[in-house]
Amino acid sequence: MRLIIEAGRACDLQIKYISVLISPGAPVWAVQQRIDWQDCAFMFDRDLLKGKRILVTGGGTGLGKEISMGFAAHGAHVFICGRRPEILEQAVGEIRTRSGGQADALVANVRDPDSIEKMMADIWNTGPLTGLVNNAGANFLAPTETLSPRGYEAIRSTIMDGSFYAAQGCGKRWIAAGLPGVIISNLVTWVWTGSAYVVPAAMAKAAVHAMTMSLAVEWGPKGIRVNAVAPGPFPTENAWDKLNPLVETGVGATQADEVPLRRFGKMDELRNLMIFLISDGCSYITGDTISIDGGHHLAAPSTFAGLSKLSPEDWQRAREAIQASTRKEKEGRSA
Numbered sequence: 247m248r249l250i251i252e253a254g255r256a257c258d259l260q261i262k263y264i265s266v267l268i269s270p271g272a273p274v275w276a277v278q279q280r281i282d283w284q285d286c287a288f289m290f291d292r293d294l295l296k297g298k299r300i301l302v303t304g305g306g307t308g309l310g311k312e313i314s315m316g317f318a319a320h321g322a323h324v325f326i327c328g329r330r331p332e333i334l335e336q337a338v339g340e341i342r343t344r345s346g347g348q349a350d351a352l353v354a355n356v357r358d359p360d361s362i363e364k365m366m367a368d369i370w371n372t373g374p375l376t377g378l379v380n381n382a383g384a385n386f387l388a389p390t391e392t393l394s395p396r397g398y399e400a401i402r403s404t405i406m407d408g409s410f411y412a413a414q415g416c417g418k419r420w421i422a423a424g425l426p427g428v429i430i431s432n433l434v435t436w437v438w439t440g441s442a443y444v445v446p447a448a449m450a451k452a453a454v455h456a457m458t459m460s461l462a463v464e465w466g467p468k469g470i471r472v473n474a475v476a477p478g479p480f481p482t483e484n485a486w487d488k489l490n491p492l493v494e495t496g497v498g499a500t501q502a503d504e505v506p507l508r509r510f511g512k513m514d515e516l517r518n519l520m521i522f523l524i525s526d527g528c529s530y531i532t533g534d535t536i537s538i539d540g541g542h543h544l545a546a547p548s549t550f551a552g553l554s555k556l557s558p559e560d561w562q563r564a565r566e567a568i569q570a571s572t573r574k575e576k577e578g579r580s581a
């Protein structure tokens with residue numbers, strides 16, 4: 247892993263903890279996640295989400311796991327899904343231990359509507375969900391002219407189709423039963439700015455942004471709220487492997503010093519926003535996409551525009567590094 251904590255340059259992490267918690271050479275995302283949970287402020291009543299049953303797609307890793315942790319720590323029963331059973335089981339164990347709350351895992355592929363339908367049926371067999379977080383995502387840096395149809399489809403179907411089928415799976419059940427519900431999608435600020443070199447993801451996230459506004463109106467009268475968040479950079483292993491694979495790709499969107507607040511986001515901050523949005527305390531908010539990015543998208547270099555300086559050889563190396571990361575992930579998939 248290339249992202250190494252260097253003396254005196256650790257984004258904006260609370261350096262006082264680093265030597266205590268983390269062995270030298272730990273990647274930025276791992277340091278950040280552990281420190282954030284240590285410092286967790288618990289700004290809400292710990293029973294705020296008691297009785298809620300919330301599915302977080304892609305909840306086995308990264309932001310999804312951290313969000314799930316926050317929900318479970320506030321009384322919700324969380325369900326997480328993904329394609330890798332071992333990763334999911336580890337995550338469920340970690341969520342239960344760290345949050346003291348309830349968590350269960352289901353293997354599902356959000357690119358496959360039948361797989362989503364089966365997951366929904368399995369969950370509903372034990373009781374209705376009260377909330378859904380469309381968090382599963384796929385992305386990699388690539389010059390658009392080099393993308394094959396399968397490359398485009400892999401990203402589009404995960405983000406756009408997956409979010410639609412999961413929202414529809416919940417919505418139709420809530421409507422049939424006359425139950426309220428809450429949907430939150432995890433987007434990115436490119437829904438407003440676009441971004442070079444991640445065009446399929448920017449397009450698919452923008453489609454889910456449109457879904458958010460549209461369903462808020464259509465399902466509002468049924469008591470279903472539909473919102474989204476647009477995070478800036480919150481370092482995770484996978485996002486950094488796929489979006490900052492080389493020293494040369496360290497420009498623009500993944501750089502803390504290009505954020506007006508001069509640091510990456512902290513998982514606590516994202517958790518707090520998600521807990522608020524999914525709670526009954528903000529029941530008049532619907533159809534909105536809320537950025538949580540330290541002002542990143544308002545500053546000029548908030549995309550990957552700076553990658554235009556990369557040579558074809560750099561891009562080839564980036565592709566190889568990204569595909570090595572994908573190969574590693576694939577070994578654990580069963581869906």
Ligand SMILES: CCCCCCCCC/C=C/C(=O)SCCNC(=O)CCNC(=O)[C@H](O)C(C)(C)COP(=O)(O)OP(=O)(O)OC[C@H]1O[C@@H](n2cnc3c(N)ncnc32)[C@H](O)[C@@H]1OP(=O)(O)O
Pocket residue numbers: 383384385386387388392393394395396397398400401434435436447477478479480484485488489499500542543548549564565566568569572576
């Ligand atoms: C502002 C705030 C900022 C903040 C900065 C951060 C912003 C973050 C915003 C969003 C971040 C994320 O979502 S980060 C999430 C990252 N996590 C993930 O991506 C997890 C899920 N990923 C995956 O499933 C895989 O990585 C993925 C490749 C997408 C799909 O897997 P599959 O098994 O379906 O795919 P494969 O068969 O390996 O590949 C499918 C095709 O894609 C092609 N392909 C794969 N890698 C390629 C590459 N690098 N360049 C070109 N093409 C590539 C392959 O050659 C295949 O095409 P053919 O050759 O034609 O067959």
Ligand SMILES: NC(=O)C1=CN([C@@H]2O[C@H](COP(=O)(O)OP(=O)(O)OC[C@H]3O[C@@H](n4cnc5c(N)ncnc54)[C@H](OP(=O)(O)O)[C@@H]3O)[C@@H](O)[C@H]2O)C=CC1
Pocket residue numbers: 303304305306307308309310327328329330333354355356357380381382383384385404432433434435476477478479480481482483484485575
């Ligand atoms: N990290 C960041 O800075 C930002 C992230 N985001 C968004 O946050 C979300 C999470 O990203 P992050 O945590 O960084 O990355 P991760 O790769 O860790 O999270 C993606 C998750 O989605 C799951 N997933 C991917 N494809 C599928 C599929 N077909 N079916 C089911 N699950 C799937 C993955 O599990 P598995 O592979 O096992 O299926 C994984 O757990 C994404 O939507 C991303 O766009 C937005 C802005 C910034």
